[in-house]
Structure formats: structure tokens, C-alpha cells
Amino acid sequence: MTNSETLDELVGSVLANPGLSAKADIAVVGEVLGDTDWVGGPGDDGAVLPLAPTVGSDAGVVVCGEAILPAFVRADPRGAGFAAVLANVNDIAAMGAEPMGIVDTIATSAEAAQLALAGMRTAAGLLDVPIVGGHLTAHDGEPSISAFAVGSVTDPALALSVTRAEAGQSLVVAAATTGTLNPNFPFFRAFEDRGARCAGDVRLMPRLAREGVVVAAKDISMAGLVGSLAMLLEARGLGVTVDVDAVPAPDGVPLTRWFNCFPSFGFLLCVPAGREDACLAAFAERDLAAAVVGTLDDSGELALRRGAERKLVLRLDEFLVTGLPRQGTPGG
Secondary structure, eight states: OOTTOOHHHHHHHHHTOHHHHGGGGGHHHHHHHOOOOEEEEEEESSEEEEOOGGGOOSOEEEEEEEEOOHHHHHHOHHHHHHHHHHHHHHHHHHTTOEEEEEEEEEEEOHHHHHHHHHHHHHHHHHHTOOEEEEEEEEOSSSOEEEEEEEEEESOGGGSOOGGGOOTTOEEEEEEOOOSEEOSSSSBEETHHHHGGGHHHHHTHHHHHHHTTSOSEEEEOOTTHHHHHHHHHHHTTTOBEEEEGGGSOOOTTOOHHHHTTSBOSSEEEEEEOTTOHHHHHHHHHHTTOEEEEEEEOBSSOEEEEEETTEEEEEEETTTSOSSOOOOOSOTTO
């Protein structure tokens, strides 16, 4: 942490992050659609669906979608197109799946649509994921960009669902920490440095899932590191105290900004006891930063720690994250 920041300031910045507060709007999904199991229905980064039994395979597919903030689309349609693809591929990776394809929907001016598609093409090329279709409406009204992804898993039971998080597992933060922070939006552009390595980076996640090195995960989204962690813990009411000094972070970026940005490649990983070294080594082999930052527990408290100082950020039984129903009991 920089000398000018205190733990209180970091906690305050996390709670003030509009990306975190916006997640509460998701509660309407449960209100309208009813209960969810977090795996085959709304709740996780993507829905995990088995292939039809007639296929004769244990494999499954993961489907997900992202809508980009209209203000981002207006200010930077090319960047918004890039982010639409990147966010979806990260969601697929967070489920331990191999990305297969992207479908997009665009409604904006013809000029902005061209820029958005160019951004999507760049991201798809970096991540080696084809854009297989979509819909485009050229108009001069409020701009809209959404994208959707499909991925594959060898066994749906081994997907990195947050429902597999349990007390006693180690929490690992893995991230690409070289790049630049977008001056206008909380978006850390690690892909500028990673380049052609990006495609292999996201495909590390399904490998770790298959090997049992990681059992649950969530990508770090616009809700930031702590907001995304709250969503990971929410499904089963778990808790964790994060060692702030252990969190991989880029040089020169204040933690009040790093903890509240979309890092382009950043994941929260639940690792069974004894598999931590294998997990960290896998990221080190790709020159990606990773560290154990805490241990999941059944307290229902998300807190930050620096040295002997500990600050509570939120309690899962008091703070509305997404409002979707929990699954079972902690550790059960």
C-alpha cells in the first residue's frame, strides 16, 4: 500500500465503488425468475449446462453474457467493444471452461459500430476466440453493446462454480500486473504488455480445474477485487480476511484504484489445502503474479488486514451483494 493510503481509506473506497453497489440490482432476477442453483441458472459467472445425453459425452457447455455501460460505449466505442469480448472470455475462464465463440449485439451509430467491431476483432484475435455472429442496429440514440460467450468443460461437475467454495480453502489472487490504467475508466490494460500471451493466459484456468488445483473461482470485474470477492463468498455465506500486502499489484497504481478496477486479467481462486504451491507455480510459469492472500472461513465476514490491523468491510448476512439466494450452509 502506498504511504498516503490507510486501511480505512481502502475500505472506504471499496464500499463507495459504484460497481459494487450496482450488483444489488441483480436481486430482481431472483424476484422475477425464482430460485436459482447458481450453476445451471443465474448466479455464477456463467451457467453450466450438460450436453444432450444423446451426444454420449460427459462434457458440458458454459454460457454467459455482458452488457457494457452506455457511458463507456459513448466515450470509447472501440474500447467498449474490446471490453465486451474480454469480460466474456474472463467469465468463461472463471468457470474453468475453454472459450469457443462470441456473439455480439450492437445498437449505435454506424461510425461507432465500426469502432466497436474493430475493438471486438482485436480482443478476439488476442484471445484466439472467434466472433461467430450477432446483431447490429445503426441508430443515433443511446448506444448499446452486449456480447455473449460459449465455452466447453470436460465435466460439468468440475466447473469452477462458487458453490464449490468451502471453509479451509486458500484464497489466491492471480493477476497480470504490468500495463496501464485507463485514465477515464477503472480499466487496467494488462493486455498491452501481455500481447499474444493473452490466449494462453485464459486457458490456464481450465487446466487448473481439470487438475483439481482450483475448485472455485471468480474473475475480478468492475465491482473490483473486494466486490468480486463478496460475490464469490455470497453463495454460501463464507468469509475471509484478505492480507492486503500479499495481493499482487502493479507498481505505481494506488491500491484504492487497483482494488476498484477491472484488471483485464485478474482472478480469485479457491485452492484446496496442499495445492497452493502447484497453483502459484502454474501462474509463475506464465510470468503472471499470484499469491495466497487468505483462508476461507465460515464467519460470513469479509475483512482486510495489514499487519496487526484488521478492518471489517462487510458481513454477508447484512450486506446485499446480488441478493440471489444462498446455497446450503458454510462448510456444509
